[in-house]
Every structure is written in C-alpha cells, then in structure tokens.
Amino acid sequence: MTDDRPDLEAALSGLKDFQRRTVDAAFERLWGDDDPSSRFLVADEVGLGKTLVARGVLAKTVDHLWDHADRIDIVYICSNSQIAQQNLRRLHAGLHGEIPHADRLTMLPTVLDDLDRQRVNVISFTPGTSFHLGNSGGQAPERALLFVMLERAWGAGALRGRKWSRFFQGAASEERMRREIDRARGTSISPQLMHAFSEALLLPSADGPRLCDALGEGADDFRWLREGGRVSWQVSAHRYRLIGQLRQALARICVSHLQPDLVILDEFQRFSQLLSGDDDASRLVQSLLGPIQVERPGEQRTARTLLLSATPFKMYTLPDEPEGDDHYRDFLHTVRVLAGPERAQIVQDRMSEMRAALLRGDVPAATDAKDVAQVELRRVMARTERLAATKDRDGMLTSRQDRLTVTRTDVSDYLAQAAVARALDSPEGLEYWRSSPHVLEMMERYHVKRRIDEELTAGSGLLRGILRTRFTPDDLHTYGEIDPGNPRARWLADDVLSTGAWRAAWLAPSLPYYTPRGIYAEPAFQRFTKRLVFSAWGVAPKGIATTLSYEVERRLAGQSPTMRERGYFATRRRGLLTRTVTDGRLTGMPVLALLYPCVELARAGDPLRVARDLGRSLPLDREDLVAEVRKRVERSLEQLPSGGSEGVADQRWFWAAPLLLDRLHGLTTVEGLTFGGKRLGDQGADGFGQHLDEALHVDAAQLGPRPAELADVLTELALSGPAVCALRTLARVVADPGDLGARDVRATASEWAWSLRSLFNGAEIMAVVEGQGDDPYWRRVLQHGMDGNLQSVLDEYGQVLHAAHSLAGHDRPEQLRQLGEKFAEGSGLLASPQAMDFFADGVSPPKRRRIRTHFAARYGRAAAVDDKTVQRETQVREAFNSPFWPFVLASTSVGQEGLDFHHYSHAVVHWNLPSNPVDLEQREGRVHRYRGHAVRKNVAQAHSGNTSLVGGPSPWPVLFDLAADERGDRSEIFPDWVYPLAGGATIERHVPVLPMSRGTQHYQRLLRTVGAYRLTLGQPRQEELIAYVGDNHDLALDLTP
Template identity: 45%
Template sequence: MGTSVGGAKGAQVMSRTRAGERPDPNAVLDGLKGFQRDTVEYAFERLYTAPDSTRRFLVADEVGLGKTLVARGVIAKAIDHLWDGDHKVDRIDIVYICSNEQIARQNVRRLQIGNSRFVPAGRLGLLPREIRDLKANRINYIALTPGTSFDLKSSMGRWEERVLLYHLVQRLWPDRRKGPINLFQGRKNRDSFRKELKDFKRSGHLDASLAETFKRRLQDEGEGLQKRYVDLCYRFRRFRKRVPWRDRKAQMGFVGQLRSMLAEVCVEALEPDVVVLDEFQRFKSLMGGKGTTGKLAKSLFTYSDKTSDVRLLLLSATPYRMYTLHHESAEDDHYRDFLRTVEFLDPELKESGDLRGLLDDYRQAMYRIESGTEQLVGIKGKIETQLRRVMSRTERLRVSTESDGMLREVPCAGVELTAGDVQDFLALEQIGREVNQPRVLEYWKSAPYLLSFMDDYQLKKRVVAELDVSPDNGLEKLLTGGGRVSLSWEEVEAYEQLDPANARLRSLLAWMESGEAWRLLWLPAALPYYAETDPWKTARKQQFSKRLIFSTWQVVPKAVAGVVSYDVERRIFPRFDDSIRNTPEERKKRRPLLRFAYSQEREGLTGMPVLAILYPSPSLAELGDPVPVPEGGATLEDAVAQARERLEPLLDELTEPYRDAAREDESWYWVAPILLDLEKHEASTREWFDRWDLPSQWAGAEKDDDAESRWADHVSKAKQLVDDGIDALARDSRGLGRPPADLADALATRAVAGPATSALRALTRASGPETRTALGARDAAARIAWSFRKLFNLPEATALIRGERPRDDKTPYWRQVVDYCAAGNLQAVLDEYIHTLRDLEGLFADDDEEAWKRLAEAVSAALSLRTGAPRVDEFQRADDTVRIERHRMRNHFAMRFGAQESDDGRAGAREGQVRQAFNSPFWPFVLASTSVGQEGLDFHAYCHAVMHWNLPSNPVDLEQREGRVHRYKGHAVRKNVAATHGTEVLGGGSEDVWHALFEAARAGSSDGRGLVPYWLFPVADGAHIERHVPALPLSWDASQLQALKRSLAVYRMVFGQPRQDDLVAFLLERVSPERRREIEPLLRIDLSARPAEHATDVAPEPRPSHSE
C-alpha cells in the first residue's frame, strides 16, 4: 500500500474532540468488502471477545488486499468496545507504527474514524508538547516510526527534542549559564537554537504532570547522571564551532540517554489501547525485547493499567521469510523466522512446543505421502487450529472462482541474440580474465555497455585500478578493440541510433516502438470520452500499460533507464529539428515556450494567453464538459462543436461592441473566460482574484524556472480586469480590438480539454458541479495547471508536440498544447487519475477542501518529477592509452526506482516522488528496480505488466513481484470495467463517471466476498496482469521459469518447514502433476477468517467524500 508524517520523521497525533459523538463502527464496516469484513470480525473476536482471546493478532492477507482497511475496521470495533460499559476507557489511544514517515502519513489517514484532525507531535520524545491535547480528546491516533522513536541511545535526535529536554532538565538542575545551552544545541545554528529555547518557554507547551514524572525519573538515576551533566556543562561552557570528538561522543551519549528515559515516560503517558504494527517484518528488532530499543518497544507492547490491556494488531503480507533455499543464510531461514513470529504472537506456544511438534509430524508424513494423505490432512487441521488463534490470511485464489487470478504469461517478442552480442560477450570475458574477474555471463545477459553503467562492481573497479597503474597495458586494446563494453559518446551526442547490445533490452525497445509509446506524454484513458486518434489509438490496441522491471543486478535499472530514455529522445528531437545535438550547451538553448515575459517591442506582457490556459474557469468547465456522451459515441469534433454551440451566444453578447474595431486583438483569448465568470459566478470569481498572494497560491510550492519571469505582473493584469472591468483594457494606449475569428473555436477546445478546466472538473466530480466555484477547488485546479505548464515546457515535451506538426506550422505553442490535450482525451485521463488518487491517498472521509489540496499536491508531484541524470562513464581511446570520460545520461521516459541524480546539479527526485509519478498516467512509463525493500509499495495504478529481467530464486518472490501491480482497482481491472460498462455509464448522465462504473460492475457481480470487481474483473480479450520473462532461447532462464511455476503450486503445502526447497524437490520428483493438482487443495494451509454473519453482500462503491 502502497507513496511521511510530522514534517521530519517520527510521529503525528490525530485526534477527535471529546465533545464528538460516539463513532458508528458500521459506517466503517459497511464499506468493507466481504472478505475484509470476515477478517475484521474474526480479528476482533480473537483480540477481545473470545474465551481464549489473545492480546496479539496478525493479519497476513496477500499483498494488495487492503490490510490497512481491515485495521481500520478492527479499530472501529475496538473504539466501540471501549467506549462504555464494563470495558470503558476514558481516553482511547491508537498507536500506528510503520517503517517510514511516507507510509505513516498515507495510512494514518486511512485508519481515522469519524471527523478526526491531525495534531503534529514529531516523534515519541516530543509527545510532552502534545499530552494536554491527548488528555482533552476521547480518541487519539499517534503515528510512530521505529528509527526515530525507538532507536534513541546514541542519537542526538532533532533540535525540537533537545529544546524540550533542556527545559525539562532545568526543572531539576537549574543552570542559566551557557553550558547547558551549548550542550543541548548539537549541530543546530547557535542563534536559531537560542531563539527556539525562548519561544518554547513563552509558548508553555509542556504538560506539568509528565514533566514531574520525568523529574522523578532523573532523580532515580542517582548522583552519577547529575555529575555527568555538570561535567558536560563545564566542557561546553563556551560555544565551539569544532567540538573535539571526545566531547561530542560524551554529549551524544548523555543526550541519547535522556531521550531514552523521556521515551519511557512518554509510553506511560500515552496509555496505548491498540498498537498497529504495519509491515512489521521491517523492524523485527522491536520484537526481541532486548537492549534499550527492545525494552522500550516491550513497554509499549505490554502496556497495562487498571482499565485495559493494550492489544497488538500486526499487518504484513510477508510476516516471515516465506521460502528459503538451503544455501541461504541462517538469518534468513524461513523456519526460524516463522517460529519467532508465531511465538511472539503467542508466547505460550514457545513454552509448550506444541507447534514445533506438529510441524515435525507434518514433515515426516509428507515424506510418506505416497502411502496416502489422511494423516497429513489431520495434522494440517491441527496446525491451522493453532495458527488461527493468532493470525489469519486471505489469498485471492482461495476466495475467487478465477483460477488464474487474471494473470497471463505473455511471450516476449524481439528477444533476439545477434552476432554483435556474442562478440560483446567474448570481449567482456577477455577483459574479465585480464583483471581476474572471469565470471561475466550473467552481467552480459542482463545489461549492455556494462563498463559505462556499472558502479560498485569489482569487475569495473579492477579495470579502473589496472588503468591507473599501467594505462598502456594490454587492457587498453581489449577495452577499445571492438566489443561494445562502453558507450560511444560521439554517437550519443549526435543522437544516433544505439544498438541495444542486449537481447532483453532489444525486446523492451521493440515493445515501446510497436505501441508508439514514445509519442505519448500520458497513457490512454481506460474510458475515453470521444474517439481517439494516433498515437493513443495505437497504444490502446496494444493494451499498453506501464512496465515494472525487476532485476537482481544493480546495474540493470541504471542501464535500462538510460538506454530507453535516450532512445525516446533520439526519436523525438530529430523529428522536430534534424540538426539538433545532444549536448549540455544545446539543451541550454531550448528555452521554455510557455513563458511570462515582457516585450519591449510590443510594450506589454506576452504571456497572457498562457495564463488563460492555466486559469480554472467554472464557466468553461460547465460549458465544455464532454460528459455525458451521446448514444453511438462522439468524436473530438463533436465535443468541441457542442461546447462552441453553448459558448457562441455568450461570446456574441460580450464582444458585440468590439466587432467592428480595426485591429484583431488576441487579448480576447484570456479576457473572455474571466468576463464569462464575472457574469455567471461574480462573487466567487472576485473572491478568488482578490487575494494579495494569488500568484503564489496559483503556482503552489513550485517556483518558476525562468529567472526573468513576470508571472506576478501577468496575474496583476488579470486582477485589474476583475477589479475595473473591460474599461481597464480600454484605457490601454491601443484600446481593445475586435475578437479573433477563431475565438469560439479556441475557447471551445479549451473548455473541453484545457489543463485548468479539465483539472477543475476532475477535482469536483465527487463533490458535485456546484463546488467548482469554491476557492479550494479553483486553487487546486490552478496548481495542477501550473504543473502541466512545467510538463509542457520540458524540452522533450516541446519537441514532441511541435514534432507532430509540419515544421513551417506557425500555430502558437499554447494553442498546440491545448490541441494535444484535446487529442489525448485529457478530461477522461484526469477523471480516472483523480478517482484512482483518492484511493491511493486514502481520501475516504476528508472534507472537500483538504481532499482538493492533497490531490493537487499529488498530481503536481507527479507532473513535476525532475529528470534524473545518473553518471555514465565512457572508456575513450586517447593516443596509446584509455581515458575515462564522465558524462550524464538523462532518465525520464524510463527511470530506476530510488533517489535520482539531477542533470543541473540540484537534488533529484526522491524515491517517493518517482513512485508517485509511476502511479500516474504520465512519464515514466518504465520503472526498473531490484526487488529489495518494496513490501507494501503500490505500483498498480497505471501498470499491469511485470517484466522479470532476472528471475528470482524462489516462487514466493515471483508472486511478491507480481503482487506489486495486482491491487485494488488496478490498471487492468479499470480497463476491463470500462470496456464492459463504459457505454452504459457515459450515456447515463452520471457526473462521477468512475464511481458509476464500479457501481455498475458491482451490481452485475455475483461474488459475495468483494474481490470482484475491485481486485478481479476478467474479460475475454481484455487486460490481464502480464508476466513477461525475456528469456534467451535454450537458456537457463527458460528452464528456471518452468521450475518456479511447478514449485509455485507446491510450496504452500510445505508451509512452516525447514529446508523447504528439499521438500518441494521431493514432491516434484515423487508425485505426478495430476496427483499434485488433486492433493494441493487438501494440503494447502488455510488460515482464512471464518465468514462473518454480517458480510453477506458486496459493499457499495464508497463515495470519496462525505462518507462518514
């Protein structure tokens, strides 16, 4: 689940006022799908109401099935249980722990019940600032991240924590000299830290009772701690820019100890009732209860007071290593990890040894499977009984009638090995032998131009080291003797076509070319509102989807992103200008065309028509909506004609006094929409413009990349029109001329598909057309439009759009942009994207203003993704030696997952923003990654194709990879739902098209468990979850894939066993395929929750707002 809490890292508190009404759990439960409701009811029963209830329970549902929503349901029932009666708790504290702040910010909102709000707390050590708010609220939600809230001993923490500690310590050991200030200052700026100390003292944000508890805790430590404090205050009596390491180490140890002590006090003050551990396998060190970190976590996990005992709800699709091979390290051993997890959930199992005995009996019986399965089935049932006490797991195929779960294996076309590829291997092998790194086969199979793209590989390090020692040795001839082991930058600068030099990459480029993907700035909408033309039409025929590539080698993501993005560039730029060169100097010449400048020649601002396409006009949004679609479908011309027919009478009235003017005036392109809004929506339009900070509100956090921008002046001119009316323009030296002949056509096209207009409609589909005039909606649409401007100003986008027209075409670029948006069905694209984002961002119960703001932030982040530019090396002949030249190769169409390096020296995009962009319809269309550390991350929004560049070693990892794109309302599901119900919904007049689509699909489903239509919606000849394995013919990969597929069906029968691969191999060897298919359902461990009595129907499609 996949996209941070509290500004930095750590914690936030979300609270509901004590005066609020009792939350209705059914408001949450009724929105769950059937299988989710089953899990909620069962987990709650095990945690609270069963005679043999447990304090800890694990929800291990398969990846992508909505574990966070299950947790939300459990919390809703827990709050209701603790609200009154025998179990009443005066203050209910819900603690949410996850691995990073990005996931925390996303998921805490998904967990909230009722009309909740956030109160920033920072991290566990900052809770004293918020404890009064906690006490004032009946329900509190606190999000923590382990790295900042539990790992305290040797860290100085954040300056906010040290400000708090300074004032707490002063209560017991008052000392107003400089020593304590310098001691707690850390690396914070001196003047800034002193100001923060004074501001905190004035604010008074410190709970007196907690401060007193901490004071007693300091006293309990005895004189030793005080002596250390006095000694350190003396050492730090003077401010020093450079603190000796001995003093710094002592300072860090002392502050770390105080942070640890304060955290313990905070746990007591927190009074946790429910602790949710999300993807807890990432921080299993907390489960051991050893050391400072473990003890602090244990105090949280075992909290108990007079009224209640804390309950732990653990969430993870992979709570333990699901499958290991015998040669893998003991630390990763499946059997040990499994037992550790189960025994943490139920310590009594460790004491009794019952589970270990059952697993041993099961393994022995499995080796006797040829004599029958009766004993195995009996033991399996006992194992399930033991495990169900503390866990449940739902799997797609177990609750679905679809045997394949929509998965299809798609043959990879174009995986061709050439003579040049073989020559490259021979050259690389010789180089490897020369530097004593002869094993190069897997490298060569995986990536081209290896020495250019490798970073931390011994092969390249040895080559570089040998060249440094003796640049004229025999290695020089091997490096430049014909094998393609390094890029030729001369070819790159000339935008020449590079040979992929790799069979797998050749296949990927063939896929990209066949769908004309390089001509797209966004994917085709799953449900276009009018007939498409190329290139979107071609892409749709191919069922085009983004592609997620997994490799086991770090060099692959870098090579794939570099070569694929280069290939897109070399297609785009020469199409517009065949003399263009790929150099930094040439790129600097490509200035943005959507600019806000001042022309001395014209004596005026030049960018007002650009401002117009960024202006969110409610009138244009109303007049140009392409929905509903007439029966029989529509073309773009039909949609524009309909908008023009609505616009012309209004424009005629506006322009009538100016029709006979001598001069044609392009000002009408921006004047007319504002005047229409003043006629139809005067009050809200004046309110929107009448703000001193409108330029910054409009642009959001984004700054104009053009240093000479006159953006504020352009906004002022528009405000002048609103303030003074059309007379303000009449006072111009030339006056206002006659309207252009194509004014109605230009505004009609913009009304149908302009960036700002489309964004305004998309944002308000869920809240209704009456909200289009709201300040928040217009602000959000304006920010999205500003981000579109940034997209269209990229050199690649500019060349692509202009390259679609004859080179002598004089149409202004802003008009070309609107035409491109119209051809690309931008309204349909944004309607689908905003609907999908509401689910990704967890916007279930937010008010409209907050939802619009967060949606605009997410869309802007995706559109504003900075081009990555990792370093690549060229091994270049120089006289009789080889010189290594360093260059940068841009990544945009394809990117590697992770932090990016920028080509302009500024910080590149962060990992989270790369994921946001991939989960959008915009570039990148290819994301290449290793599969390390991606549990819980979503990549499904616009991708249903996984490419296994290198196969994983076991079947579980294969499933985990594909689970990244098989999630709630994924791309394949949306395509199929749209194909089935699109015509019916578009003709039905529904304002919120995507809500209506899923309602229609739900109504037509007979699946009472809720997987259809949200996770599964198969359609003949429709979209599927695609598995691509670009295996070379007769290679190990082809046979390995078949082995993985065979063991995939067997490994669940050897659940919880040591040496799983041995047992799988035994079953594959001794049991026929027919017999395996027969016994697999009988022997597969089933931990699914029992169906709940209340969960008989599929829950309706939730409305994104006003749902609580």
C-alpha cells in the same frame, strides 16, 4: 478533549464484506471473553486493504473501551515514514483530534503531554529509528530535545557555554542547532516523564560511571572546540555512544509512560525478530507490547497487538528438498511470536505429520494433520485471498517469460567488463554485465567502482586499454543511437517503446468519451500500462532510467528540429507557454486562454452533457461531438458584440471571448484565481500580474474584427482546454457538475491548469506536442488534448486521487486543497539528471556527464548529483501514480511493502527473479490493489456503452455499480480488486530470461516455492499449486474468517 463517542457504524460502513469479517474475527480474538489472545495477525493477500481492516479493529476497540477508560491510546508502528503518511489518515478516519506522528520513539516527549487533551490518541513512529538506537546520535531535533531535557533536569545554568551545544550539535550547523534548541525549549514535557529522565541520569552508563558523570566528561572533551580545533574520530565516536545511551534511556522511559491499549504493527515481517530477541531494541518492543497471553479473560487494559503482513515469514527451502525441515522455520517463529511456544509446538508437530504423509502419498493423513494445524492457526491469524474471485484461480495474473536475444555488442561489453573485473581481482564480471546497461559507467558506491577510481587517480596503468566507454559524450550530444549492450535493457526498450508510448504526454484513458486520434487511437498504446521494474542490483534502476530516457529523447529529437539542433547537453530549452512583456506589449495573453477556467465553455463542451442531450452512449464520434459543441459555442458568441469591421483580424479574441462570455452571465473572471501562486495585482518580473489586469479590464467594444477560426479555437478550448477540463473534473469529484461557477472550484481548476502548463513546458513534452503540425504551440496543446481525450484523463485521475488520499471524509475546502497539491505533484516531476562516467583509455580520469531521466525514473534512496536534483520519493511515487510521465519506474524494491503503485500500472518486470516467494508476492502486490489500472480498464471496457454513464455527475461510480451488479454470490473482492474480462487487461508478470541461463529453472523452482508458501497461508494459484502438489487442493490451509 471531546466526549463525543466516535460513530462505530460510520467507521465500519466503508468496509467490504470480506474486510468486515476479518475485523470481527480479529476483534473477537483480541477482546472476546472466550480464551482471547493478546496478538492477532491479519495476513490478507497484498493489496486487499489491511489498513482498512486495522481501522475497523481500531474503531471497535475504541467503542469497546469507551465506558472503561478515561483515555484510549493506539500506537501505530510501520517500517517507514512514507507508509505512515499514506496510512495514518485512513486509520484516523472518524476519530476526533490530530495524529501526533512522532516518527521516532525518542521524540515522543514532544507529544505525550498532549495526550490527555484527547479522549482517543493515535500515536505513530517507525522501528528503524525508534528501537535500533545503538551508538547513533539521531537527528538534530532529537539531540536538541535531549539538550533541553538536560537543561530542565540540571537547571538552565548547567548547560551554559558552547561545549554542550557543540557536544549535541553533531553534523548539523551551529545555526540550525540553535534553531532546533529554541524550538525544543517551547515543548511542554510532563513532570512525571522529566522525573523519570532525571532518575535515569543517575544510573550507570555502559562504561561504568553514572550517565550524568559520563556525559559531563564527554562534553569536556569538546571544550577546546571554542578555539576552532577538530575532534578525533575516537572522541566523536565516544560522544555518539553517550548520546546513544541517552536516547536508549529516554526510549525506555517513553515506552513505560505510553501504556497503549492497542498496538498496530504494519508490515510486521520487517521487524518480526524484535518480538522474540533479547537485545536492547527487542526489549523495548516487547515491553511496549506486553505479554503474549492475556493473563485474565475479560481483562480490558492489557495491551493488544494487531499485526499486519501479507508475507509474515520467509521461505528458503521446499519441504521435499534435503533441507526441507527449514521450510517452516521462519513460519514457526511467527507462530511462536503470536501464540507462544506450547501452541506453536502443536502446529509444528502437525505440519511435520502433514509433510511426512505428503511425501509417502497418504493424502487423507496429510489432510487430517492439516485440519488440526488450521484450527490452532485460526486462533491467532486470518487470511483472505483474491484468487477465489476468479474461476480459473489466477487472480487476473498472467505470467510471461520474455526470451532475450544476445547480440555481438552484448558479448563485446561483457568481455570488456570481465577484463576489468579480472584486472581488479573481482570475480563478478558476469553479474555486473547482467545487472545493468553501461554498468561501470553508472555504478555508485560499489567496491569495484572505488577500485577503478583508485587506479585512475594513482595513474597505475593497470586498466590501460581495457577500460573504455563504447561511446563518447559527443555521441550523446548529437543524439546518436546508443546500443545498451544489455539484453534486458534492449528488450525493455522494445517492449515499451514499440507501443508508441514515447509519443504521448499521458496514458490513454480507460474510458474515452469520444474516438481518439493519433497515438491515442493506436491499439498497442491503448493496451499499454506503466512498467514497474524490480531488481536486486542497486545499479540497475539508474541504468534503466537513464538508458530508456535517453532513447526516448533521441527519438523525440528526430521529430523536433529545435531539440536536434541544440544538442543533448545544451542549456534546457525555455517553455513555449510563456507570459512576457516585450516593448510594453503583453505577449502571453493567448496562454491565458488555456489557464482560464471558463464556466460557459465548460458547460458548452462537456462530452457527457452532449451525450446525454443527444441520447448517445460513449464513446461519441469525435466529428459529431465537435460539430455539436461548435454549434453551442456559436450560439454563445452571438450574444457578444461582433467587434470592429475594419482592419486585420484581432487575435485578442482568442483569450478575450471566454472572459467576456463569463462576464456576460454575471460571473467573475480572474478575480480570486491563482496561477502557480500568482494572482491579480502581483507585480512580478514576468509580467503575469499585468496579463491578469489586462484580462480583467478587457472591453469587447475595443476589439477588432473576429478571426475566422474563432469558433474553432473556442470549440477546442471547450473540449480540451486545460483549465476548462480541470473545472469540469473538480465539479464532478468535489462539488456538482451544475456548480461550475463556484469560486473555490474555479480557483483549484486554475491551479490544475498551471500544473498542466508546467507539464507542456517541459522540453520533452514540447517535442512530443510539436510533432503535430505548424499551428502556434498553444493551439497544438489543445489539439493534443483533443487527440488524447484530456477530459476523460482528468476525470479518471480526479477519481483516483480522491479515493487514494481518502478525501471523502473531509470538508470541501480541504478536499480542494489536497487535490490541488496532489495534482501538482503528480504532473510536475521534473527531469532528474543522473551522473554517468565516460572512460577514455583506462588511464585518465573519466569525464562525468549528467544524463536526464524523465520518461523512466529510478525510485529509492540514491545519491543525487546535487541538491537541485534530489527528488523526494513521495513525489516520484505520486508521478508514477498519475497518467503522466514517468511511464517506467525502476527500483530495488527494498522497504516498499505497503506502498501503492497500482493506479496506472498493472505490469511488473522482474529484472532478476527474487530468491524467495515473499519478495515475489510483495513486488506484484504493488500493482494489484483496490481499483487498480487493470480493473478500471476492464470495468470501463465492459460497460462503456451503457447510457446510464452519462446520466449522473460522474461515470466512474456508475461503472463500478454496474460491475457490482454482476457479483452474484461472490465476495466483494469482485469487482474492486478482481474483474477478469476475456481479452481484457491482466496483472502482467514479465520475466526476461537469458538464453541458456539458469533463469528458467530458477523460475520453475520459485513457482514451486510460492505454491508451498501459499499452502501454508492460503490458496495457491492454479499454476503454482500444480507445480507443487498436483491436484491435491485440499492440502491448502484455509485461514479465511
């Protein structure tokens, strides 16, 4: 335990002005002596940094309690483990010790005994697996912990024999359960907690007998499993009920022993009912949080609760609709949870008065009622919005209803699907057709798909002649053009692919250092941003990802003879950036030139340094830059031996020269560098260790004549070599541009280069790059990097990664480690196959084929084809948050509140409109966040010509300093969250609407609902406000602190 008081000012120093005001308001209401509240809601608009506000409240709480408590416990509860991983380190910044993330309440015994070792503890778990325990057996580690606690309660000998391990084994293998039990036996559990657990075993179970007796009887039912028998589902279900009761008992004990000082409920709308319900789960939560009111002003140890949610209540009706009284139902429930029933009644009465006055046109009376309600609400909540940062109050949002065209193929597909639905007595033919391209072929776990499988398996003939896929696997194998048969899918493909995005390996940088070429010079692609597609239909993400990825691959096959000749279902093509040993000859040495972080070339080819030396601003003219770098490279080459004078040009110069240049200046070369875990001395089958050994011992005296194009190739390496660019980026982000020779920075640069090698070895990216001439592939990689400003791309991405993962507070080794890991995740998402069924005649079983997704991906929990195709959701998100593929991400949006998708996307596609404003806010909030893609584009466009950009270590901090100088008296939301620019990037809301459908009316009603929602919480956008109340701006509640 450390007695060093955390530095409060350091913890608060990184907050913006509006965040600091919210921190002060929340802390004063929770801990102030003047009528404090034990609960306070921070309802800041999506993306404004509520986690950082929570960190500020946490820091002030710790400082406030430091002199009164021997130990301070903070509990952080959020809706899923991904959000926890994203936010925990942000919360913990500035505190000492580790974060004991138990994930679920019943695993707290593994960390509770460690809490006394730290003065401040931040404990985290998720509600879905912690409070809703029911009759579930939980995960294997939970059951192993329960097994060990029973051992300690009853004595080790009481649980001997396989009946008990079988009882707790559940779906885990016997070997895994044994490992989990061995691990749990090493856990230290406090005597007080063990005593309470032993007492709980003596209490009655749900079935009557004492829990310990019921467990013994249940375990006896499994005794005969030693003979290899199978249990009935009744016996198994009873076993899980008993384990569930045991988990419930342990959860209650853990809550009673926790006694937190501050509880942070993140995205609290996901489990708001737990705060007022009367079931087991609700009682657990309420006992953790304590009473709504602080019993005695000045009381320091009553638990306080900070609730975080941009959308704390749902809205299903409008106040001027017949069911308008329901408009505030969920809102008032939220107020009761925060303030108690008496104060909630005051708010309800004033809101009713406001509505009645509004409907009769009495604006002054409505305003008076609003003012009273506003005072009450400010006691328990605060909200900041970004809208006030723009004069037109649109918060940089532009909305577009994209009109869809229905074709003959669409109608044909609809009629076919409707015929199948009628044959199966399913009324949902139209919804199926609207939901996804090739919907029957793509479905998983839908009732109608199960019915189809049943009919085809039985051979009933019910679907004969009406269930037939419009194309065959052979059509795909030959890269035939496949009409999606779905207007939305056709529109999305045209919207995205018409920009040329399929011809690029990464997005255009926001701040190009020199004039680009090829696809990267085309205005439509320069404006392009990644698309985040949300749908309420579970089948849609799969259909979108497979259809769009196939169309991209089909187009690439048109410019890649190799891909076209091999066919779609052929074995995946081997990467062209390889290193092999053939007949004793090392054939991969040119590839090493791309992977080696040459310090001398990094110095010679730095565009920012060249611009500074020449007194130029960005972007430089490409030809001028190449000419200047070539001069510098030639001067460096003059210091090396010229090589032999006879014979053919020695191609080894291409990879040897960078090594020789560094050695000439006293630098190490490949020693200490790692490439995908491989290093000097490794003896792998691929011979890479031999390649490194060859590089280490290269001797200029043994090289033949220099190739005529040596200076050209080294110039390309200096400007766009993957390792060289990575070296400059990492020096800018973590170290110092002048410290390019630091071994730790070079080591991470070689790892980044290896990740980029994997990117360029992907079959689809190879097809992208192969269309750029006849040079060897490794040369075309360099040329693609030149065309696409690879240095600018990596510099921008390095800054994004560093900020997104809160690395500023870590030491240099940790920063480099995390940057290496995150870059590998962001650039290394492999093509993921998705199952598609091909129906031939409605009688025979379908042929199942696997369709690759790469350019577009699905996000969310879904069954994978096999274990090799399972993609961790976090890796998919990291890849979408990178400049690399996928360029489109499709999701159902379930459970994503609080997750970031904004780093390279500022366009949201509402595949279908949500039913309420909460989902609309949450969807669009995924891409409108701190220094998102749209903001970076605009800031860079506005200030790219400023010469001060090339004078410092990195242009990005300078860019935002220049933008901040324009703030004037505006909030610090400007420019980091909102930076509007005439003709610049905006947050794009795409609503593809079918002709003659109800979509337009639904959209207008949703705008009115959003307006009413924001009237309750804050300031509506101009479009939404006019849609609801015309020009009566004063009716909006102002909860700004």
